[in-house]
Amino acid sequence: MPNKKNFFLTCAVLAVTLTAGCSSGADAETSEAGVDSVAESVGDAKGGSSKSPADSDTGRPRIRLDTTQFEEIRMYQGYLRCLKDHGVPISVKGNKMPEADPGTLWFPNIDVAEERPEVEKACLGKKPLHPPELDPQKNPDYMDDYSKWIACDNRRGLKVDPLPDGGGWNYKPGVTQPRNADQIDKECMIEAFGGE
Structure with a gap:
């Protein structure tokens, strides 16, 4: 499965197959x-x-x-x-x-x-x-929220590199990811885009 996280087109597939859960x-x-x-x-x-x-x-x-x-x-x-x-x-x-x-x-x-x-x-x-918070056309703070999401993932041990367009992320190469990567990513997404 590709390393790229693209929650606009493949969120459900990636989330359910538990590669790094981006479900909403x-x-x-x-x-x-x-x-x-x-x-x-x-x-x-x-x-x-x-x-x-x-x-x-x-x-x-x-x-x-x-x-x-x-x-x-x-x-x-x-x-x-x-x-x-x-x-x-x-x-x-x-x-x-x-x-x-x-x-x-x-x-x-x-x-x-x-x-x-x-x-x-x-x-x-x-x-x-998908949630309107994850739509750059509907969320004027999308890129700020996206940056918070990536920062939270990295702070909590899910080592990722952001994509320049804000469309997802890639795993950092050569890093062993935590077993609870899905949970970390989900919690960070909610925290960043939910304003918590």
Whole structure:
């Protein structure tokens, strides 16, 4: 698995496979049903336009900073089921997450948005949204929070190098990482982005 932490595209996959957990928060109760994508009409003063929920955040499950890895995987089930229904190869969890139901769907081995954009568009209304705190477009303090996250990880023994764009981090080469790396990273992320 690559060393690079990129929580915008692969957070759930990395978090659940326990490489260095970057999972975020969510409500597990709403995770399995997903949201049907139904076009809605949105008008404006100049005549109106058509917009679907897949183009917005409407109705999509929202991950929180404090969501557990297990909750996050449950939240992704509606999206993964949709991908599978559209022909994307999806496997069950196998031994990747022993505490999960044996029928839990797992993430595809492809970048669906890049390789099957029509399927990504069809299923986007079911894909969980990452916490707004982790979105540089929505968090004006993102880079400051990101710097605090990296500093906390390093201070607590998870030795990482930040990426220049703030999109994640790499493990420092030649360093033995602590056994509780996932826990450290999660706690540091919540502390940095949650303002604690």
